[in-house]
Amino acid sequence: MSQASSPSRGSVVTTIVRQPYIWAVVALVLLLVINLIKDPGYLGISVNSSTGNLSGNIIDILRASAPIMMIAIGMTLVIATRGIDLSVGSVMAVSGAVSMEFMSNSGDGSVGVAVTAAALALGVSALLGVINGVLVSVVGLQPFITTLVTMLAGRGLAKVITAGQNTSATNEPFRWIANGTVFGFPVVFVIGALIVAVVAVLVRRTALGLMIESIGINPKAARMAGIRPIGILIAVYIVSAVLAGIAGIFSTASVMTVEVAKTGLSSEMDAILAVVIGGTSLAGGKFSLTGSVIGALLIATLDKTIVFLSIPSSATPAFKAVVIVIICLLQSQRVRALFARRKAISTPTPPQSTPTRKETVSA
Amino acid sequence: MFKTAKIRGIAGLALAGAMAFSLAACSGGSSDSTDAAGSDGELTTVGFVAVGPEGGWRTANEQNIQDSFSKENGFDLKYAPATNGDQNSQITAFTSFIDEGVDAIILSATEATGWESVLKRAQEAEIPVVLLDRGIEPNDTSLYTSHIAPDNVGISSSAAEWANGQFPDGAKYVVLEGPPGLSVVNDRNKGWDDTIDANFTKLESQSANWSTEEAKSVFETILKANNNDVQLVFAQNDEMGLGAALAVEEAGLKPGTDVKIITIDGTKAALEALAAGRLSFVAEYNPLFGDTAIEVVKAALAGETVESDIVVPSVTFDSPEAATEALPTRKY
Numbered sequence: 001m002s003q004a005s006s007p008s009r010g011s012v013v014t015t016i017v018r019q020p021y022i023w024a025v026v027a028l029v030l031l032l033v034i035n036l037i038k039d040p041g042y043l044g045i046s047v048n049s050s051t052g053n054l055s056g057n058i059i060d061i062l063r064a065s066a067p068i069m070m071i072a073i074g075m076t077l078v079i080a081t082r083g084i085d086l087s088v089g090s091v092m093a094v095s096g097a098v099s100m101e102f103m104s105n106s107g108d109g110s111v112g113v114a115v116t117a118a119a120l121a122l123g124v125s126a127l128l129g130v131i132n133g134v135l136v137s138v139v140g141l142q143p144f145i146t147t148l149v150t151m152l153a154g155r156g157l158a159k160v161i162t163a164g165q166n167t168s169a170t171n172e173p174f175r176w177i178a179n180g181t182v183f184g185f186p187v188v189f190v191i192g193a194l195i196v197a198v199v200a201v202l203v204r205r206t207a208l209g210l211m212i213e214s215i216g217i218n219p220k221a222a223r224m225a226g227i228r229p230i231g232i233l234i235a236v237y238i239v240s241a242v243l244a245g246i247a248g249i250f251s252t253a254s255v256m257t258v259e260v261a262k263t264g265l266s267s268e269m270d271a272i273l274a275v276v277i278g279g280t281s282l283a284g285g286k287f288s289l290t291g292s293v294i295g296a297l298l299i300a301t302l303d304k305t306i307v308f309l310s311i312p313s314s315a316t317p318a319f320k321a322v323v324i325v326i327i328c329l330l331q332s333q334r335v336r337a338l339f340a341r342r343k344a345i346s347t348p349t350p351p352q353s354t355p356t357r358k359e360t361v362s363a
Numbered sequence: 364m365f366k367t368a369k370i371r372g373i374a375g376l377a378l379a380g381a382m383a384f385s386l387a388a389c390s391g392g393s394s395d396s397t398d399a400a401g402s403d404g405e406l407t408t409v410g411f412v413a414v415g416p417e418g419g420w421r422t423a424n425e426q427n428i429q430d431s432f433s434k435e436n437g438f439d440l441k442y443a444p445a446t447n448g449d450q451n452s453q454i455t456a457f458t459s460f461i462d463e464g465v466d467a468i469i470l471s472a473t474e475a476t477g478w479e480s481v482l483k484r485a486q487e488a489e490i491p492v493v494l495l496d497r498g499i500e501p502n503d504t505s506l507y508t509s510h511i512a513p514d515n516v517g518i519s520s521s522a523a524e525w526a527n528g529q530f531p532d533g534a535k536y537v538v539l540e541g542p543p544g545l546s547v548v549n550d551r552n553k554g555w556d557d558t559i560d561a562n563f564t565k566l567e568s569q570s571a572n573w574s575t576e577e578a579k580s581v582f583e584t585i586l587k588a589n590n591n592d593v594q595l596v597f598a599q600n601d602e603m604g605l606g607a608a609l610a611v612e613e614a615g616l617k618p619g620t621d622v623k624i625i626t627i628d629g630t631k632a633a634l635e636a637l638a639a640g641r642l643s644f645v646a647e648y649n650p651l652f653g654d655t656a657i658e659v660v661k662a663a664l665a666g667e668t669v670e671s672d673i674v675v676p677s678v679t680f681d682s683p684e685a686a687t688e689a690l691p692t693r694k695y
Binding site for chain 1: 415416417418419422447448540543544566567568569570572573574575576577579580581583584585587588602605606609613614615616632
């Protein structure tokens with residue numbers, strides 16, 4: 001069918017379909033449609049009469065997606081270098097613990113205290129990132145093992161910082177980060193989007209992104225081409241840890257409490273899922289920041305949909321798993337179909353490839 | 364070829380047998396030595412398989428147990444918290460306490476099921492086991508000495524009774540529960556469901572994993588899904604209740620008047636919120652039963668029979684005044 005139509009139309013269709021995160025977009029739209037069927041006013045955004053802020057399910061989703069977006073972006077860069085960062089959830093807890101502990105001890109709810117708390121939290125997070133980066137690049141430990149160690153040590157550290165207690169603090173400027181609005185939009189999402197934009201410009205408008213990809217595709221060849229992997233690897237792990245620290249600030253500021261055993265728990269899984277859903281291969285190399293952002297949005301939407309549809313709590317993990325498995329299956333099938341199509345183009349059409357191609361077009 | 368393989372097999376078997384013997388000898392020797400050490404120091408060694416940091420209630424409970432089983436009271440308490448609430452780490456700690464040959468084990472299980480085989484091992488080693496707080500499923504009383512806990516069913520039914528009195532014409536309510544499968548979740552659901560009047564409508568029952576952050580996120584969505592038409596929240600712990608209160612405030616409603624929130628546990632943070640009118644009813648789940656635990660452990664070691672189910676008395680707070688009065692002496 002696509003071959004029969006004009007070549008220009010065909011190429012437009014293929015470029016859209018070729019985006020690795022197309023199925024994530026489809027799933028996202030599908031979830032929103034399901035919610036719309038349950039409640040036709042689902043997408044409506046209204047102005048809350050008593051607080052004066054925009055309110056609506058979409059606003060909630062944007063707000064909930066911000067922390068996932070942060071760790072997913074960091075995770076994307078790490079995964080692109082053939083690494084993995086399992087410590088992001090624990091770094092979230094550490095960052096939350098540092099900021100809450102500092103604010104509960106320093107008393108007054110001034111902007112200065114909030115800024116110092118955030119800076120301290122990000123500083124400690126960056127330090128954990130340095131440890132990860134040095135162990136991976138200089139010492140040459142496997143990223144999985146290295147970050148597994150910092151994951152366990154990090155949660156331990158969070159417990160030590162707060163003496164094992166869930167610590168609360170009151171500080172209006174800090175609370176504003178997660179709950180406030182600018183022009184009606186949630187601050188967390190605005191900050192998150194800005195940070196994503198900065199990271200995107202840094203890696204895509206400079207050679208940094210290419211260097212990261214080349215390390216992931218072939219570290220030896222990259223080194224021979226004159227790229228120094230040590231500096232880049234350390235930088236990537238620091239960026240991931242700092243972004244996780246920001247995510248930790250986002251999620252603790254929303255309730256102004258750090259729950260040492262729960263803040264950021266299994267967030268590394270959410271981040272890895274967002275990256276995979278976004279179409280970045282766990283084998284490293286090419287990465288897609290847009291895909292990871294869409295993946296994060298999808299996970300936030302999925303979490304909210306489960307509650308909105310009143311799915312019983314015992315069935316929620318299964319529901320989440322089914323949706324994600326379906327997306328991954330669709331993606332892998334698409335890859336296989338593309339592979340078959342390429343083969344079909346390079347060699348005189350083998351008979352089996354025809355039905356596969358039809359499937360791709362119809363899907 | 365065939366012959367050598369056979370010989371190798373036999374040799375392997377013999378080696379394995381020898382190792383088993385030596386291992387048995389080893390463990391026999393070590394248990395003897397710990398027994399001797401125990402009587403020399405005159406301290407009773409007690410292994411505490413605990414949950415670890417979870418929330419205000421758990422911290423108060425485990426601190427109380429650790430303070431009670433002190434050296435002054437003649438105990439050497441070995442505290443083993445679970446790794447992030449993982450049952451496997453608890454079972455590992457439990458078995459190593461058995462191998463160490465402690466005099467008694469106290470256990471706060473993270474999950475209700477799956478304890479039969481280790482409890483049987485403790486029985487074979489003649490180590491009395493006292494369950495604190497969370498019970499086991501299936502509840503086989505022959506496997507442990509005693510279960511000490513406040514009555515979850517009774518506490519949540521007292522919360523439901525208060526709700527019945529507050530809303531004689533019924534109300535729409537939401538339950539925020541702990542992780543599915545825990546015995547405390549089942550018990551708290553049972554007490555509530557059995558007592559709440561038939562004219563109440565349960566809109567939804569969702570897990571928020573005992574967490575403030577999750578409860579806030581879950582409840583803001585539930586409020587949107589029901590156009591803010593929710594009059595009552597039954598949060599199965601304080602942290603989730605406080606999260607729901609934040610979501611109510613965020614939606615521009617007033618907790619206490621628009622949405623009444625019931626919580627269980629009675630930690631300081633919840634009583635402060637009750638005194639400020641952000642929560643409406645707090646049912647205490649008394650964590651301070653270290654003294655009872657000591658009595659039970661002593662009686663079990665002396666060979667006396669102990670009641671298999673001991674209920675710790677708890678109170679309820681239904682007004683800001685009651686909370687303000689209780690706050691100055693609150694220990695947790």
